[in-house]
Amino acid sequence: MxxxxxxxxxxxxxxxxxxxxxxxxxxxxxxxxxxxxxxxxxxxxxxxxxxxxxxxxxxxxxxxxxxxxxxxxxxxxxxxxxxxxxxxxxxxxxxxxxxxxxxxxxxxxxxxxxxxxxxxxxxxxxxxxxxxxxxxxxxxxxxxxxxxxxxxxxxxxxxxxxxxxxxxxxxxxxxxxxxxxxxxxxxxxxxxxxxxxxxxxxxxxxxxxxxxxxxxxxxxxxxxxxxxxFDASLPAVRSSRFMANAGESINRREIDLFEERLISRYHPPRNDVCVLLPCASRKPYSLSRSHQMFVKVVDSRAHEVIVTSPLGVVPRDLELVYPAGHYDVPATGFWDAEEQRILVERVSAYLDAHRYERIICHLDGGAREVVLEAAKRLGLSLECTCNDERPLSQESLRALNAALDGCRKVRNDFIHGTLLWQFGEDVDTKGLVVKGRYPQVKVLLKKQQLFTTDPSTGLIRPTHEGWERISGYRIKISPGFVPQGDILAPGVAECDPRIREGDEVFVTGENYAATGKAVMSAEEMLASNRGVAVKVRKTRK
The missing domain is CATH 3.20.20.105 (Queuine tRNA-ribosyltransferase-like)
Known part of the structure; x- marks a missing residue:
């Protein structure tokens, strides 16, 4: 055969x-x-x-x-x-x-x-x-x-x-x-x-x-x-560029997965003040000149959320995660009627699921029109600080700064936000220290390393100690199966049904534990008689 x-x-x-x-x-x-x-x-x-x-x-x-x-x-x-x-x-x-x-x-x-x-x-x-x-x-x-x-x-x-x-x-x-x-x-x-x-x-x-x-x-x-x-065949993330150059790009299922997790798993680090900001061609946004100016003005006094096509919304703490950190789109400032209709739905879903006490709209063009329509649908009031259609003008930046006067500062904990989106678990990140040059960093508790970031996908890679803080995304191998390198599909006995290709996973068995990346969905692992299921990163026996 x-x-x-x-x-x-x-x-x-x-x-x-x-x-x-x-x-x-x-x-x-x-x-x-x-x-x-x-x-x-x-x-x-x-x-x-x-x-x-x-x-x-x-x-x-x-x-x-x-x-x-x-x-x-x-x-x-x-x-x-x-x-x-x-x-x-x-x-x-x-x-x-x-x-x-x-x-x-x-x-x-x-x-x-x-x-x-x-x-x-x-x-x-x-x-x-x-x-x-x-x-x-x-x-x-x-x-x-x-x-x-x-x-x-x-x-x-x-x-x-x-x-x-x-x-x-x-x-x-x-x-x-x-x-x-x-x-x-x-x-x-x-x-x-x-x-x-x-x-x-x-x-x-x-x-x-x-x-x-x-x-x-x-x-x-x-x-x-x-x-x-075919949702089980969708990768959780990719490392390649997401070229959104066609009308069909806005309906790609990867975007739906990203936005669905924003609603079902993610919650903002604060709910008092939100600032809606325009996107930037450079990814991640915070490395662009425009967003460095926005970050300086906001100064941690509000939760920053980027409104963009084709994704809809991208919280600042998720700007590294695919596809937010990977997409390129023709930037004209004009969003057609169909594009606006889809984006209004996505913005509405986010603002309805995460109710902020104040929403500051620092947008122009099509993004502003989308947010105004979404707020109208939900009965939300907006504070607009970009009245000259130029978000980077001195007048607009002064208006944004004035709107945030007196607001408390809350640091941007992108590790916590990404863990929420990635695993659906509220991992305690208090007391953790982030070292390295963003976006490639290590996360430590005292001298023990718990997590690293994967700049190619935006995901968090837990170490063996980091996995002690996460309960899901586990794979059990069959009794008697002794992996020699990567985990093969026939050796998988049980796995978290949420696992998709590209997800970080933790593999356990008799006197065996390993961290790695899934190269199959959970469904495919259990149905296959051949092939690599997990690319192993580090083992512990």
Whole structure:
């Protein structure tokens, strides 16, 4: 049986190694000649049932076959398969609703540590989306058919074969006027590009760019953003840049996760005075020139909350955490109606959950309009200190300083705020000393180190002593399982269901304890028979 090892996740997408035999390993995502890889596939009977076939037909006529094992929405998949074959997937490519519904149902049934093969589906124009949706293996069937039909294929779409002579491409196929070779090369290049963006943690940005010329793909992307079926596959954090350059960026599920934790886990260090501030292009905000001026004027006399698109709100004590410390967005000062509607909802949710006695609005432009609408909805009064539409003007800064006159000072404890957001626990940080240069610091109690920050993600990394203050995000390994380095999925006996990829976790077992980072969700750890579940940082036996 073939074995598939996932190397890296990016939401549903994966890079991996498919071990065919002792000598052959295929690195995915990949396009290849599946007639050579699966020589018996063309002999398999009753494995090609239409996806729309009812359960009664699946029971009578469907057979899973050998490797790759066919899957159907109304049939039970092979629990031991190394590769799953998604027959007839090409029939749902232009129907985003059916595509998503079928994918949700079938992914819920199959093992996460098996490769997914979409036959006769991949074209240069849809390959990135198919990789984004979690498919690993592809063939040349669709591009070879297009070649027979006289179609010149590019990521931008399908064109007449005469385009080969227009100097658009200089591949070997175009130089030799070989349409089939060009189309195959175009598909190979697109899948390779998708794999590279996946490795960077920015496949979503690549897909947002590629799908612009294909309405069904834009529809599918928007439907996926509205679906909660794949939330377990969302990473808790990333270390890559979050490029919010498309209209769909504001609806990314990572933003929802960030804002949901603001409501359900986080609470401000004070509830008397809040200052709403504009964002900055430099991250973290406090290292920007504008925010250094804001921090100097506020002088710890209020809780600072940044209002920004596409996130909504970012408390100062969470400015390092992904995606707050990682996003880039085109800054025009103008927020369109749809953008404002979404941001009003997010700002309203935050101000409703965390009721401040006073709210000072030091904003201009679209951010100011959003906050005014949110306050109107909630019946809140605002004190506006930026009346000249220039938050950094001397007049505005003097007005902000005057509004804070007499307010008590409360230090910004970003360690406490991040621990709340990250673990959902009110960890006592009184008496702790922060050393180092922000944002890379160590947190000590006397001489004992409890926490460090991870500047790449914004999360807190507890030491063994730090984990004594946290009760959740634990993983228990099976009795008799002796880890030799990282924790493998088969060795996981129990785990906190809240764990997502990227979360800091604490692993315990017989005479064993380790700190590390989850590289799978809790759901995937328990369902997988292969793969690394936790990258171990430090062990104690």
């Amino acid at each position: 073939m074995q598939f090892d996932v190397r890296k996740h990016d939401f549903l997408a994966r890079t991996g190694n498919l071990r065919v035999n002792a000598e052959q390993i295929i690195h995915t995502p990949a396009v290849l000649d599946t007639a050579e890889l699966f020589p018996a596939l063309h002999k398999e009977m009753l494995t090609n049932l239409p996806l729309s076939a009812p359960a009664s037909d699946a029971e009578k006529y469907f057979m899973r076959g050998q490797e790759p094992s066919s899957v159907h929405p109304n049939a039970v998949p092979d629990p031991e398969a190394g590769v799953y074959l998604f027959s007839n997937w090409n029939t749902v490519l232009d129907d985003s609703k059916r595509f998503l519904e079928t994918m949700e149902g079938m992914y819920a049934k199959i093992r996460p540590d098996a490769a997914r093969y979409a036959p006769a589906a991949a074209l240069p124009s849809n390959a990135a989306m198919l990789v984004y949706c979690g498919f690993d293996l592809f063939d040349y069937t669709a591009v070879d058919l297009a070649s027979v039909q006289g179609k010149f294929l590019l990521p931008e779409g399908e064109f007449d074969a005469s385009w080969m002579d227009k100097g658009i491409c200089c591949c070997e196929g175009c130089r030799t006027h070989n349409l089939k070779l060009h189309n195959r090369t175009a598909l190979e290049r697109e899948i390779a590009l998708a794999g590279l963006w996946l490795e960077r943690g920015q496949l979503r940005e690549f897909v947002e760019m590629r799908c612009r010329l294909h309405a069904p793909q834009v529809e599918l992307l928007r439907r996926i953003d509205r679906s909660q079926a």
